[in-house]
Amino acid sequence: MTEQHAGHQPTRREVYDRARRRRSITIATISTVVVIGALLVLIPLTPGWEKVQQAFFDGDVFVDTLPILVEAFWVDVKILVWSTPPILIVALLVALARNTRSPALFPLRAFAVVYTDVLRGIPVILLVYLIGFGVPALGLSRTWANPLIWGSVTLVLSYSAYVAEVIRAGIDSVHESQRAGARSLGMTNHQTMQTVILPQAFRRIVPPMMNSFVSLQKDVALVSLIGPVEILRQAGIEKAKYANFTPYVAASLIFLAMTIPCTRLADWALARQRAKTGATAIS
Amino acid sequence: MRTSPALRRLVPAIAIGALVLAACGSDDDASSSSDAPAGTDASGGTGAASGDGDCAATIDDGVLTIATGEPAFYPWVIDDAPESGEGYESAVAFAVAAEMGYDADSVVWVRTTFDEAIQPGAKNFDLNLQQYTITPERQENIDFSLPYYTSNQAIVGLEGSAAEGATTIADLKAVKFGAQAGTTSLAFITDVIQPDQEPFVYDDNVGAKAALDANQIDAAVFDVPTAVYVSEFEIEGSSVIGQFPADAGGTTDSFGIVLEKDSPLTGCVDAAITAITDNGDLDALASEWLSDYESLPVITVD
Numbered sequence: 355m356t357e358q359h360a361g362h363q364p365t366r367r368e369v370y371d372r373a374r375r376r377r378s379i380t381i382a383t384i385s386t387v388v389v390i391g392a393l394l395v396l397i398p399l400t401p402g403w404e405k406v407q408q409a410f411f412d413g414d415v416f417v418d419t420l421p422i423l424v425e426a427f428w429v430d431v432k433i434l435v436w437s438t439p440p441i442l443i444v445a446l447l448v449a450l451a452r453n454t455r456s457p458a459l460f461p462l463r464a465f466a467v468v469y470t471d472v473l474r475g476i477p478v479i480l481l482v483y484l485i486g487f488g489v490p491a492l493g494l495s496r497t498w499a500n501p502l503i504w505g506s507v508t509l510v511l512s513y514s515a516y517v518a519e520v521i522r523a524g525i526d527s528v529h530e531s532q533r534a535g536a537r538s539l540g541m542t543n544h545q546t547m548q549t550v551i552l553p554q555a556f557r558r559i560v561p562p563m564m565n566s567f568v569s570l571q572k573d574v575a576l577v578s579l580i581g582p583v584e585i586l587r588q589a590g591i592e593k594a595k596y597a598n599f600t601p602y603v604a605a606s607l608i609f610l611a612m613t614i615p616c617t618r619l620a621d622w623a624l625a626r627q628r629a630k631t632g633a634t635a636i637s
Numbered sequence: 638m639r640t641s642p643a644l645r646r647l648v649p650a651i652a653i654g655a656l657v658l659a660a661c662g663s664d665d666d667a668s669s670s671s672d673a674p675a676g677t678d679a680s681g682g683t684g685a686a687s688g689d690g691d692c693a694a695t696i697d698d699g700v701l702t703i704a705t706g707e708p709a710f711y712p713w714v715i716d717d718a719p720e721s722g723e724g725y726e727s728a729v730a731f732a733v734a735a736e737m738g739y740d741a742d743s744v745v746w747v748r749t750t751f752d753e754a755i756q757p758g759a760k761n762f763d764l765n766l767q768q769y770t771i772t773p774e775r776q777e778n779i780d781f782s783l784p785y786y787t788s789n790q791a792i793v794g795l796e797g798s799a800a801e802g803a804t805t806i807a808d809l810k811a812v813k814f815g816a817q818a819g820t821t822s823l824a825f826i827t828d829v830i831q832p833d834q835e836p837f838v839y840d841d842n843v844g845a846k847a848a849l850d851a852n853q854i855d856a857a858v859f860d861v862p863t864a865v866y867v868s869e870f871e872i873e874g875s876s877v878i879g880q881f882p883a884d885a886g887g888t889t890d891s892f893g894i895v896l897e898k899d900s901p902l903t904g905c906v907d908a909a910i911t912a913i914t915d916n917g918d919l920d921a922l923a924s925e926w927l928s929d930y931e932s933l934p935v936i937t938v939d
Binding site: 402405406408409410483486487488490491493494495496499500501578579580581582583587590591593594595596597598599 | 751752754755756757758772774775777778779813815818819820823824835836837838839840844847848850851852853854
């Protein structure tokens with residue numbers, strides 16, 4: 355147990371591990387430098403680089419359009435913020451409906467199956483048109499015909515179907531013995547679900563849920579098809595104004611500024627979960 | 638050394654990458670250098686209007702490739718068939734081609750989107766016309782010919798619309814507008830009309846029509862010929878509420894033919910358009926294919 359003391363002689367094992375680690379870091383550094391260096395050197399050597407640079411990376415256009423795009427991005431953020439809670443609620447209800455076991459509730463299960471099958475199967479873009487233009491055309495007042503409302507409703511319908519499947523998968527992943535154990539302790543079906551199954555399921559589905567959330571962040575832009583000017587539409591308008599694609603690059607960067615932190619958060623959640631469940635990462 | 642396999646695998650990858658890039662480069666050089674000498678005599682491009690451009694410098698020798706939208710819209714192109722020469726832009730294209738020294742048989746039509754017209758790299762067209770408005774910002778990245786048509790903006794609304802009966806811009810402040818993305822019409826709404834509510838924006842006229850039907854907007858703005866067509870044939874129960882004077886708010890909507898930035902053909906096309914403007918051909922085509930819009934009510938800007 356001499357390893358416990360400070361200033362000990364490293365064991366052969368430790369020396370070996372340290373050497374391995376140093377070697378990994380060196381290789382990673384060299385390969386990164388070589389790849390990035392090659393890209394930086396080789397791409398500008400291509401004959402069309404100057405034109406590509408002008409069309410996609412025009413500094414003046416970037417500076418002119420960035421503030422307008424950031425402002426338009428708030429529309430996306432608003433839609434995202436008010437759509438997410440109903441998505442989670444509806445998805446949970448659909449997943450629970452699908453998980454009911456009483457024979458009397460068969461119609462509910464059937465509805466849940468149809469709901470996920472249909473709404474997940476139709477492209478979001480088509481749903482946006484169908485609901486965004488179709489429902490208000492039935493004769494709604496100007497206030498209720500607002501495309502922001504129906505665009506958001508579309509996102510809730512479509513994404514709740516996706517997320518319901520994620521939640522269902524989470525519920526199914528909890529071993530049947532957990533349910534059996536809870537029931538044998540005298541818990542009702544409801545108590546079993548609420549206190550035993552769902553807590554375990556939710557812990558497992560955090561990463562895939564983050565995945566859906568990042569995907570939703572980008573699909574919010576589809577609401578622009580029925581009128582509201584959000585970032586992607588604004589970028590298209592600026593693109594046409596300048597006859598230059600730089601506004602799309604600027605919009606991409608703004609999206610990344612939101613999605614990358616979300617992705618890192620998802621990674622962190624995943625890592626924490628792995629640590630908790632005791633799985634060891636193999637490098 | 639156990640590091641070498643990994644590195645050895647990297648080296649060929651980079652080498653292959655470099656080779657591919659180099660190959661692309663030499664390919665381009667070869668084709669562009671072979672174009673110039675071959676093109677000079679093949680096209681017979683010594684037409685009346687050679688101007689200060691090189692009328693023979695087309696992408697395919699002896700052939701003038703002209704692009705339009707997919708689909709191309711009435712009254713600019715009739716029945717989405719630009720080859721027929723029917724419709725204003727189709728007719729203008731053939732007239733310009735003739736001045737440049739290309740007869741109708743030497744004109745090839747292709748279709749592009751707006752984005753394809755402005756993307757960097759080799760183009761698949763010599764000229765592109767689909768109601769592109771000439772603006773200084775766009776001229777930074779593409780070439781425009783001289784204008785072949787100057788259009789006013791006009792408002793289309795359903796009967797009983799909030800825009801009905803408007804005679805000045807002040808009457809339009811409370812109107813909820815819609816327009817097609819990236820058009821001068823949209824810029825006209827935001828810059829000149831400056832309505833109280835932000836306009837809604839659509840991919841095409843169909844979106845604007847659906848939004849009118851869905852009671853999401855009161856009126857939509859188009860260039861005059863499109864507005865007349867849309868109200869007559871596309872949106873049932875709608876009418877052109879009025880048009881704005883040509884120089885309303887200092888924005889004239891002049892359509893130009895798009896060419897690749899610094900295209901050798903630009904001078905030649907300009908000379909052709911000058912020629913058909915001066916001899917009255919362009920006006921004749923306009924009165925043949927576009928209605929007389931003088932009778933539409935005018936909405937004043939002050």
